[in-house]
Amino acid sequence: MAGVTAPSPDDSPKPALSLRPPRHAVDPRAVGWWTWQLVLWTAVAVVPLAVLGALLPPARLWLFLPGGVIAAIGALAAVTLPRLWFRHHRWEVTDQAVYTRTGWFFQEWRIAPLSRIQTVDTVRGPLEQRFGLATLTVTTASARGAVKAPGLDAETAAALAADLTLATQATPEDAT
Amino acid sequence: MTTPAPDPAVPDRAVPDPSWDRLDRRAAVLAAALYTAGPVVGGALLTAYWVAVGTSLGTALAWTVPPSVLAVAVGAGCGEWMWRVTRYHVDTDRLHVHTGVVFRKRLALRRERIRSVDLTADPVLRVLGVATVRVGTGEHAGAEGTVTLWPLRRDAADALRATLLAHAARPVPDAEPADGALARFDPRWIRYAPLSFVPPALGAAAAGGVIQVSEWFGRQDDLFAAVGSWFGLAPVLLVALALLAGLLLVGAVAALALWVETWWNHTLDREADGTLRVRRGLLTTRSISLEESRLRGIELVEPLGVRLAGAARVDAVATGLTTSEEDKSESRTLLPAAPKELADQVAAAVLREPAAPTAAPLAGHPLAARGRRVRWALAPVLAVEAVLVMLGLLLTPVLLHVAWISALVLVPVAVALALDAYRALGHALTGAYLVARSGTVRRSTVALQRRGIVGWTVRQSVFQRRAGLVTVLATTAAGTGAYAVRDAGQADGLALADAAVPDLLRPFLLGADDAPARVTEHQRP
Numbered sequence: 001m002a003g004v005t006a007p008s009p010d011d012s013p014k015p016a017l018s019l020r021p022p023r024h025a026v027d028p029r030a031v032g033w034w035t036w037q038l039v040l041w042t043a044v045a046v047v048p049l050a051v052l053g054a055l056l057p058p059a060r061l062w063l064f065l066p067g068g069v070i071a072a073i074g075a076l077a078a079v080t081l082p083r084l085w086f087r088h089h090r091w092e093v094t095d096q097a098v099y100t101r102t103g104w105f106f107q108e109w110r111i112a113p114l115s116r117i118q119t120v121d122t123v124r125g126p127l128e129q130r131f132g133l134a135t136l137t138v139t140t141a142s143a144r145g146a147v148k149a150p151g152l153d154a155e156t157a158a159a160l161a162a163d164l165t166l167a168t169q170a171t172p173e174d175a176t
Numbered sequence: 177m178t179t180p181a182p183d184p185a186v187p188d189r190a191v192p193d194p195s196w197d198r199l200d201r202r203a204a205v206l207a208a209a210l211y212t213a214g215p216v217v218g219g220a221l222l223t224a225y226w227v228a229v230g231t232s233l234g235t236a237l238a239w240t241v242p243p244s245v246l247a248v249a250v251g252a253g254c255g256e257w258m259w260r261v262t263r264y265h266v267d268t269d270r271l272h273v274h275t276g277v278v279f280r281k282r283l284a285l286r287r288e289r290i291r292s293v294d295l296t297a298d299p300v301l302r303v304l305g306v307a308t309v310r311v312g313t314g315e316h317a318g319a320e321g322t323v324t325l326w327p328l329r330r331d332a333a334d335a336l337r338a339t340l341l342a343h344a345a346r347p348v349p350d351a352e353p354a355d356g357a358l359a360r361f362d363p364r365w366i367r368y369a370p371l372s373f374v375p376p377a378l379g380a381a382a383a384g385g386v387i388q389v390s391e392w393f394g395r396q397d398d399l400f401a402a403v404g405s406w407f408g409l410a411p412v413l414l415v416a417l418a419l420l421a422g423l424l425l426v427g428a429v430a431a432l433a434l435w436v437e438t439w440w441n442h443t444l445d446r447e448a449d450g451t452l453r454v455r456r457g458l459l460t461t462r463s464i465s466l467e468e469s470r471l472r473g474i475e476l477v478e479p480l481g482v483r484l485a486g487a488a489r490v491d492a493v494a495t496g497l498t499t500s501e502e503d504k505s506e507s508r509t510l511l512p513a514a515p516k517e518l519a520d521q522v523a524a525a526v527l528r529e530p531a532a533p534t535a536a537p538l539a540g541h542p543l544a545a546r547g548r549r550v551r552w553a554l555a556p557v558l559a560v561e562a563v564l565v566m567l568g569l570l571l572t573p574v575l576l577h578v579a580w581i582s583a584l585v586l587v588p589v590a591v592a593l594a595l596d597a598y599r600a601l602g603h604a605l606t607g608a609y610l611v612a613r614s615g616t617v618r619r620s621t622v623a624l625q626r627r628g629i630v631g632w633t634v635r636q637s638v639f640q641r642r643a644g645l646v647t648v649l650a651t652t653a654a655g656t657g658a659y660a661v662r663d664a665g666q667a668d669g670l671a672l673a674d675a676a677v678p679d680l681l682r683p684f685l686l687g688a689d690d691a692p693a694r695v696t697e698h699q700r701p
Contacts, residue, residue, distance in 0.1 A: 016666070016667060016686075016687060017666065017667040017670045017671055017685060017686070017687050017688060018666065018670070018685070018686050018687065019634060019670065019681075019684050019685060019686070020684055020685070020686045022684075092684075094683060096679070096680070096683065097680060097683070097684075099684055104638075105637060105638050106635060106636075106637045106638075107635070107636045107637070107641070108633060108634065108635050108636075109632075109633070109634040109635075109684075110631070110632070110633050110634075111631055111632045111633075111634075111680060111681060111684065112630070112631040112651075113630070113631065113680050116630035116631060140630045140631050140651060140653070141495070141630055141652075141653030142630050142631065142651035142652050142653055142657045142658060143656070143657030143658075144633075144649075144651055144656070144657035144658040145630055145631045145633070145651030145652075145657065145658065147631070
C-alpha cells in the first residue's frame with residue numbers, strides 16, 4: 001500500500017500539518033531536578049504555615065488547613081509533573097536552527113535559525129549543579145525570541161554552546 | 177549582530193580642545209533656573225499660605241522667599257556646571273561626548289551605529305531658542321546607547337542632526353526619489369481624540385487632583401460637605417449621573433488639549449536620504465527620526481472608539497526605537513488616529529509599497545476560535561454574577577436584582593465583543609509581508625517584513641490542541657519582539673509560518689508537501 005502514508009491533495013484536502021517532536025529528550029536526571037524544585041517551592045509555602053500553626057494554637061486550623069492543601073497539591077505535582085515534562089521537553093540542534101519543545105498544558109515550540117543567533121549561554125542553578133545539569137539559552141535580536149533548553153547534561157550543554165558559538169560566528173548575515 | 181557587538185559607548189581618551197563644541201550657556205543657566213523655580217514657587221506658595229494663616233504675611237515671606245531664591249540659584253548653578261563639564265565633537269567616525277554633573281561620562285558613539293537623533297523642545301527651551309538632542313544607537317533601550325545633549329541652540333541642533341544622520345544617505349534600490357511629505361496635519365483629526373479611555377482616566381485624575389489640593393489647604397471636609405449637599409437637590413441617581421457627566425466632560429476637554437499639545441502641526445516626511453521624520457507638538461515640539469533600514473513593518477492600530485468612527489493610527493515596527501524613555505508608545509506613532517483610508521495610504525507610502533499590506537484581504541480563522549473568545553468573554557461576567565448571587569443569597573435580595581440587571585447588560589456586551597474579536601482574526605502573506613490581525617478593544621493589524629522575522633514560537637494549550645488551533649508568533653528584533661497570529665487552524669498556521677520564511681520551519685514539519693500553496697488558497701474573497 002504505497003499511497004497510505006503519503007497524503008495527496010485529492011484524497012485529503014487538509015492533511016494534518018504538525019510539528020514533529022525534536023530529536024532529543026532531556027537528561028533523565030532532569031526528573032529528579034524538577035521534583036526537587038517542586039518540593040522546595042512547596043516547602044517555601046508550607047513550612048512557615050506549619051511553624052506558625054505549631055506556635056499559635058488558636059489559629060491552628062486556619063494555618064494547617066491551607067498548609068495541608070498546598071502540601072497535597074505540591075506532592076501531587078511533584079509526583080506527576082516531572083514525568084510529564086520529561087516526556088514533553090525535547091530539543092534539537094541542526095546545522096540550520098535550534099529547535100525546542102517545552103510544556104505540556106501550554107505546549108510551546110521555539111525555532112531560532114543559526115543565522116539570527118546573537119548569544120549562546122549555559123546557565124546552572126544551584127540545584128541544577130547538584131544534578132549535573134545545565135540550561136542552554138540561545139538569544140536572538142528579538143526581546144521575546146530566546147530559546148531555552150533546560151535539563152541538559154552539563155557537558156553536552158557546554159559542548160553545544162561552544163559549537164553554536166562557532167557556527168554563528170561563521171554566519172556573516174546581520175542578525176536583526 | 178552575529179558577533180558579540182562591540183560596546184557602542186567605549187570610554188575614549190580623546191582630549192577636548194577648543195575646537196570642541198559646547199552647550200548654550202545662557203539657555204543652560206536660565207532653563208535650569210526656571211525648571212527649579214516651578215516646583216519651588218509652588219511649594220513656597222503653599223508654605224506661605226500655612227505660615228500666613230498662623231502668623232502674618234511678613235513672617236510668611238521671610239520664611240519662604242530666601243530659601244526659594246537660594247534653591248533657584250542652586251538650580252542655575254547646576255545649569256552653569258552642566259555647561260562647564262559638557263563638550264562634544266564629531267570627527268570622521270565618532271561622536272565624542274564628555275559630560276556628567278555627578279559622574280563624569282566620556283562617550284564615543286560610532287557614527288555608523290547612530291540610528292536616531294531626536295530633537296525635543298519644551299516651552300521653556302523654545303522661548304530660549306534651544307532644544308534637547310537625544311542621540312541613540314538603537315542597540316539597547318537602556319542608557320548605554322543613548323546620549324543627551326541639553327540644551328543646544330536650535331540651528332546647532334539641526335546641524336548636528338543632519339551631520340549624524342548623513343551616513344544613512346545611500347541610494348535606495350528601485351526607489352523613485354521619494355522624499356517629501358507622506359502625511360500633512362489635518363485639524364479635523366481632533367474629533368478622534370476623545371474616543372478612547374483617555375477622557376474617563378483624565379476625568380478621574382482631575383477629581384483626584386481637586387481632592388488632593390483641597391487637602392493641602394485643609395479644606396477637604398468643606399469640599400466633601402459641598403458635594404454631599406448637592407445630593408439634597410435632586411434624586412441621588414440623577415446627581416450621581418450629573419457628576420459623572422461633569423467628570424467625563426472635563427476629561428474630554430483635557431483629552432482634546434492633550435491631543436493638540438501632542439499632535440499639533442504633525443508632519444511625516446521622508447527625507448532625501450530615506451529617513452522618516454515625524455515633527456509635532458504645540459508647546460513642546462518634537463522631531464523624531466527613523467532611519468529606513470530600521471523599519472521592519474507597520475502596525476495599524478484601531479482602538480474600539482476610534483475604529484467605530486472609521487479611523488486608525490499608524491505605528492512603526494522598528495528596531496531600537498525605545499531610546500527615549502518618556503513616551504515609548506508615542507515615539508513609535510507615525511500618524512495619529514486619522515481616517516482609515518488615509519492611514520492605509522500612509523502605511524503604503526512608508527513601506528514604499530503600491531498598496532498597503534495592512535489592507536490586504538485576510539484569511540479568517542476556524543470557528544473553534546469564536547467559541548474560545550465567547551468563553552473568555554463570558555467567564556469574567558459569570559464570575560461577577562456568581563459573587564453577586566452568592567452575596568445576594570447571604571446578605572440582601574437587592575444584590576440579586578443587581579445581578580440579573582447587570583447580567584442583562586453584560587452578557588450581550590461580552591458576546592458582542594467576542595464575536596467582534598473573532599471577526600478581527602485573520603492572516604495573510606502579501607509579497608514581502610506577513611500580515612496578522614487580532615483584537616477588539618485594541619484591534620491591531622501588523623504587517624511584518626518577512627526578512628525581519630528572526631524565529632518562530634508556536635504555542636498550543638491543551639484546549640487549543642483539542643480544537644485544532646495554534647498561536648504562531650513571529651519573533652523579530654523590532655517593536656514588541658514578537659507578533660502573534662492567534663488561534664489559527666493548526667495546518668493553516670504552520671503552513672503560514674513555513675511559507676513566510678522558506679526552509680526555516682520545513683525540517684521540523686510533518687506532512688508539509690503542499691504547504692506553501694495552501695496559504696494563498698484560503699484567502700477570503
